Amino acid sequence: MTDSWTSPWTCPFCPLLCSTAGVRPGPQLAPAGGSCRRAAGGLARFADTPSAATPRVAGRAATLDEAVAEAARLLAAAGQPLFGGLGTDVAGARALYPLACATGAICDAAGGAVLFEGVRAQQDRGGFTTTIAEVATRADLLLRITPDTDASPADDVRDLLDRCGEPGPELLALPVEAGDLFDTLALLAALAEGRGAVRARAPAALVEVADRLRAARYAVLVYETRRLPAHGGLAIEALQRTVAALNRSTRAAALGLGGGDGAYTVNQVFTWLSGLPLRSRAGPAGLEHEPLRFDARRLLADGAADVLLWLSSFGVLPVPAEAAGVPRIVIGHPEQAASDADDGDAVFIPVSTPGIGSAGHLFRADGSVVLPLRPLYDDTLPTAADVLRRITQALPQGHS
Numbered sequence: 001m002t003d004s005w006t007s008p009w010t011c012p013f014c015p016l017l018c019s020t021a022g023v024r025p026g027p028q029l030a031p032a033g034g035s036c037r038r039a040a041g042g043l044a045r046f047a048d049t050p051s052a053a054t055p056r057v058a059g060r061a062a063t064l065d066e067a068v069a070e071a072a073r074l075l076a077a078a079g080q081p082l083f084g085g086l087g088t089d090v091a092g093a094r095a096l097y098p099l100a101c102a103t104g105a106i107c108d109a110a111g112g113a114v115l116f117e118g119v120r121a122q123q124d125r126g127g128f129t130t131t132i133a134e135v136a137t138r139a140d141l142l143l144r145i146t147p148d149t150d151a152s153p154a155d156d157v158r159d160l161l162d163r164c165g166e167p168g169p170e171l172l173a174l175p176v177e178a179g180d181l182f183d184t185l186a187l188l189a190a191l192a193e194g195r196g197a198v199r200a201r202a203p204a205a206l207v208e209v210a211d212r213l214r215a216a217r218y219a220v221l222v223y224e225t226r227r228l229p230a231h232g233g234l235a236i237e238a239l240q241r242t243v244a245a246l247n248r249s250t251r252a253a254a255l256g257l258g259g260g261d262g263a264y265t266v267n268q269v270f271t272w273l274s275g276l277p278l279r280s281r282a283g284p285a286g287l288e289h290e291p292l293r294f295d296a297r298r299l300l301a302d303g304a305a306d307v308l309l310w311l312s313s314f315g316v317l318p319v320p321a322e323a324a325g326v327p328r329i330v331i332g333h334p335e336q337a338a339s340d341a342d343d344g345d346a347v348f349i350p351v352s353t354p355g356i357g358s359a360g361h362l363f364r365a366d367g368s369v370v371l372p373l374r375p376l377y378d379d380t381l382p383t384a385a386d387v388l389r390r391i392t393q394a395l396p397q398g399h400s
Contacts, residue, residue, distance in 0.1 A: 012089075012314055012355035012373055013042030015260040015365035016132065016159050023376055029356075036159065045315055045335060046356050050380040053334035053350035064349065064382065064390075071329045071347045072394035074307050081105040082305035084296045084320070086278070087261040087312040087332065088384045089360035090370065093269035095388035096311070101282040102395055105309070107270065108279050108296035109263035110317045114225040114232065116291050118256050119267070119277050121236040128243045130220055130253035131366040136164040141216040142171045143209065145223035145239055147181040156224045156257040169220070172212065175205040181229060185238035192245035213242070218251045225258030257365050261314050265363040265370075297322050312336050313353050313384050331387055349387050352379040 008019045014036075021033035025048035031039045055067035062070075075081055083100055086093075086109040100107050109115055121127065135142070144157050161168055177184045184206065190198040191210035199207060213219045221239050228235055239254055246252035259267070267278045274280065276287055279294040292298075299305045300322035308323050312332035319328065327346070330336055334350040354360025357379025363370050 009376070010355060010371055010373055011036065011039040011042065012353070012360075012362055013260070014038040014156070014159065015258060015264060016156070016163065017362055017364045017369075017371050018159065018163060029376070036162075038159070042315060045333065046353070048377070050357055050377060051334045051350060053337065053381065055350065056337060056346070056348040058346065064387075067347050067349045068387065068390045068394050071309075071349070071391050072396075074327055074329060074347065075099075075103045075105075075309070075391070076396050078103065078307040080299075080305050081307045081309060082296060082299055083107040083309045083311065085110045085261075085310040085312045085317045085332070086263055086266040087314050087317050088266060089262060089313070089354040089362050089373065090265055090269055091360060092262070092311070092313065092354075092384035092388065093266040094273070095385040095392070096266070097270060097273050099388050099392045102392055104281060104283045106279070106281045106294045106296075106299065106305070107266075108294060108299075109266060110261060110312075111226065111258065111263050112278065112296060114228060115259055115263050115267065116277075116279060117228055117232040118225055118236060118258070120291060121233040121240070124233075125237050125240060127236070127240040128247060128253045129367070130255050131368050132160065132163060132255075132364065134218075134253070135160065135169065135220050135222075135255065139164075139169040139218045139220045141212060141219040142169045143213065143219060143221045144171060144173050145181075145185070145221055145235070146174065146227055147176065147179075147229050157222060160222065160255075160257065172209060175203065175209065177203055177206060181235055182238065185235055185242070189238055189241035189245060192242045194245075213246055213252065214250065216250060216252075218253075219246060220252070221254045223254070223256055225256050255366060259363075259365055261312070261317060262362065264365065264367070265361075268363045268367070296320065300326060311384060313351055315353075331384055334381075350381050351384045351387055352381040354383070357381060358383050 010019050020031050024030045024032045027047050029043035029046045055062045057070050081103045083105045187202050243252045243254050271277050276289045279291045280289040297320050308326050308328040310330045315333050316335050329347045331349045337348050352358040355373035358375050360373040361370050
């Protein structure tokens with residue numbers, strides 16, 4: 001046992017990237033303190049000894065060199081590769097981008113649909129955002145934006161409150177009028193703007209929430225991207241209208257919680273490397289960004305992708321059902337092999353998880369902070385970045 005087991009450890013298994021008191025070794029790793037469900041569930045997939053998993057090609061054991069060569073062959077022969085999952089860290093994303101450019105691949109995260117609701121709202125309207133540190137030290141009121149009427153905080157919001165300590169900001173739930181989040185947010189924005197005619201006909205519970213927001217020193221409207229309804233970007237734009245109105249007389253901001261499993265990190269890295277977020281392609285027409293057309297599930301369902309590279313370093317990310325019959329290259333957690341390593345056209349390469357067997361960096365949900373991940377032990381598995389660089393180097397001349 002080394003000191004790293006009991007030293008503070010940054011958990012990579014949720015977008016908040018919380019620091020814990022340490023990790024307890026054993027046949028299944030576990031948090032040494034605290035009760036975080038994400039940390040406990042993520043650590044349970046690992047033991048205190050490195051994995052002995054090996055690559056597989058078409059259902060048989062293979063060497064790393066053989067798996068890399070087959071992956072490069074599949075990508076070189078593809079007309080339109082698709083890179084999905086994207087569960088990796090900063091180094092993995094930096095290695096993935098040149099491979100995508102060399103092969104003309106389209107890239108979309110496993111949670112791409114909900115991730116892009118926030119991205120598109122930011123592209124179209126902009127907005128007022130904040131950081132977790134600001135929420136913890138300055139906010140006095142949190143309004144939880146959710147399409148349901150459950151007043152109890154969900155996991156991400158509860159974890160955020162835990163980060164704030166005691167006494168922390170007060171938590172309110174948005175009273176959703178007639179089950180319609182969009183109408184409720186439109187009314188809330190009008191109330192925040194002080195429209196008397198709307199106030200006279202608005203539900204009393206919503207009027208009370210608007211009054212509380214206007215009286216707060218620093219209110220934060222917090223939402224979980226994965227719980228937004230279809231076309232959730234419109235809801236984000238509406239809540240930003242409320243924030244803008246509040247900022248005329250007090251201080252307010254919005255905070256979206258999402259982008260875990262590396263999705264937000266890869267989006268940040270691709271944006272700084274290319275100037276464009278995910279759902280983009282470096283193809284014959286140059287850089288293309290098509291947030292609707294380049295949806296991974298849509299491409300697979302339409303038969304528009306002829307090979308899938310799936311990346312899942314932090315745990316098992318299920319490959320979409322629409323990928324059935326598509327040759328695939330899976331680079332990920334050893335448990336991913338259970339469903340993805342035995343197809344006739346599949347390549348599976350197990351890789352180390354940043355923060356467990358290798359070092360790394362991830363962007364936090366608030367987008368302004370990148371945190372280092374310190375390993376618990378030295379892994380025997382390669383990192384995703386190492387594997388991706390090797391595949392790029394193995395491509396035939398003319399592809400790289």
